Amino acid sequence: MGVRVKTGHTLLAATLGLGMAFGAQAGKYPDITSLPDLKINAAKAELGKRLFFDRRISGDAGIACSDCHKPENAYSHPDALSPGYPGNGHFRNSPSVINAAHKKVWMHDGRLGTNLNDVTREMLTEDYIMNMDMRVMQERAKQDPKYVQMFKDAGYGEPSNGSIRKAIPEYLKTLTSVNAPIDTGKMSASAKRGQKLFKGKAGCIQCHNGPLATDGKAYNTGVPENFDIFLDPMNHHAFIAFAMFQGIEDYMNLKRDPGYYNITMDAADTGKFVTPSLRELKYSAPYMHNGMIKSLYDVVGFYNRGGGKDSRKDSRLKPLKLGKQDIKDLVAFLESMSGDPLTSGKHVWKGPYPAEYPVIENWTQVKN
């Protein structure tokens, strides 16, 4: 982490030295280029698709991945705070999982930095998310003949919890931006002006860079707390369980989301959250780690005011003095990073699931 903090200071020094002339250093940051193609195994991805929309892979068979990552919302959720598992709420915004396969760090606080297999496991087993005993999950899959066939077709042999954690990431690879104007080059004049601001006067590129428009690092931008985390006991107890499990001290008295502090336990990192990707924003409102900002206009307005209020706020955040047209242009550019909705049968499992688990016939004679 020391490295990341140092980077910030270096950037800050450079920024101060050049005053407002961000344009001059735009080249320092990788452009938002098209995402590389991913090699996808169709049979595995198809299996992952059926699993992603299947409620039977949560503890009480009440929610599927797709209940918090809804296709019509760019695979995020329209509420500020994710619904969480039945019986509790949640304390963070459900992010879009489009392009998740391209990330190197996951979760708003960046606590997962390995691979999507681990992310999948975390989502399935975390008690306030899907609360799934993966042994039950495996046996449910083995009880559904369609799965038995699909696992076989995918080369996994019989259904197992290990293969489930491979198949879902394979499906997530199929959820990548399609026909985003920034990739096709078909950007409006307004979006093009916005792009200039993005790289220049507005300084967004300093953190939102590279193909995903994120540097994958954590910053404090002063986003206000979402009080619903604490005022709604359903959300609050999920938060307490999380903070307790993560080993955050004084978790009963916390009145804010500690963010990246969770990783470093360094007070300086309190309130930092990982730079989100800006792709697929058009359908993934509301925004920020806690869903506190409802529209892209409001997001740009937030940065135009120099971010929120926090003594640990990144010092590069200053009022931007953007005009009305600038704001419109920036929003147009942000929207140009969104592609076609991925809501057709190509990405969404539209097939039925059996209402009951069919019985395995001749049970006493066949091997389990």
Added chain:
Amino acid sequence: MSNVIQTPTLLAAAITTALLAGCAGQTTSEAVAAPAAEKSMAAAPMAMAGPAPLAPLGEPPIPADNLQSPAKIELGKILFFDPRLGGDASTGCSTCHEPDQGWAWAEDFSRGYPGTVHWRNSQTIINSAYFPRQFWAGSASSNESQARGAARGGVAGNGEADIMEARLRVIPEYVERFREAFGTQWPIIRDAWRAIASFERTLVQRDTPLDKYLLGDKSALNADELKGKELFEGKAGCIQCHNGAITSDQDFHNIGIPPNKRWEEDGLAQITFRFEQYAKGQTQEGYRKAKSDWGFYYRSKNAWDKGKFRTAPLRYLKYTAPYMHNGVFYTLEEVVDFYDRGGFDEDGRTTLFPENKSSLIKPLGLTDDEKDALIAFLESMSGEEMLMDKPAMPEYAPLFTLAELEAAQEAK
């Protein structure tokens, strides 16, 4: 474990005693007189003296590290009925231990967590305070550990400690009650199990006709019941395992219970069946071929323990049908017929591990009248039905005020 290894020795002793007494399964006068037998609350069989005699139920044992207190008992009662002590806040203790279903669940398999079904019969809470072993394979050794195990089991409560503890902490009445009962600033989940155990230690029944009789009221059992008692202690041999004040030797036996046919007919039950093989640490081979509950084997991993289960206490059984670890018998008539046939059901089905079947189980040759008398006696081990209204559930409430949150935001 030592009990299991000793079983053949005990059995030999029992048989020797029986031979000396000249009558199978007879309670000897020596056993009645043995002071150790009277002292023994749990009634482990006496190595030298044959089965412990039936005895009136005394005060339940209270562990020194969890003494009773009114605050704890009242808290435990509310927690017992609170469905929030489970994964999705829908499944608490009383969900599978309903007071009006004998503090158990009136189906063969316990209902299980939503989206699942259990694979064993839910046992009554009444008098569980006396049992040194709990669950059908004896995997818990106290009410405290039973409560914890049930709340966490994948097809039972499916709750994790952190979320359940967090839930208790956003319920102000619980915060108060835990503070009063345990002196802690915030509820701690371990104390929830302790409070529930304290409540369960109040759910005892000591005034059954049998208890009254054993305490000297000779009119408490009628002639039929007395005849049943004689059969129980003699010809039917029940007392060999169902003995002592709690009517259980708390040992493990294979009595020949056949697998529940539901595993052949119900997809959901098949899922749980395999899950249990997996979760209980079966070998790969065992997982593939198991077609019945291997019982105590999952704990001991000894082949000779396959199909053995802890002797079920018989008290309160009037209200706890169905019977046996997998609930295959819905009436006492079926139970008695099963024993009378020497451990076979009406279709001739028995355990898949006949090699482990207890040699105590053999055809009894009971007449219809004798069966009726035996059932009458079994029912005399139950008193009045113990019903209880569910207490009001305390409500969630925010821990902080908006003003406090705004002040914290201001101070960021």
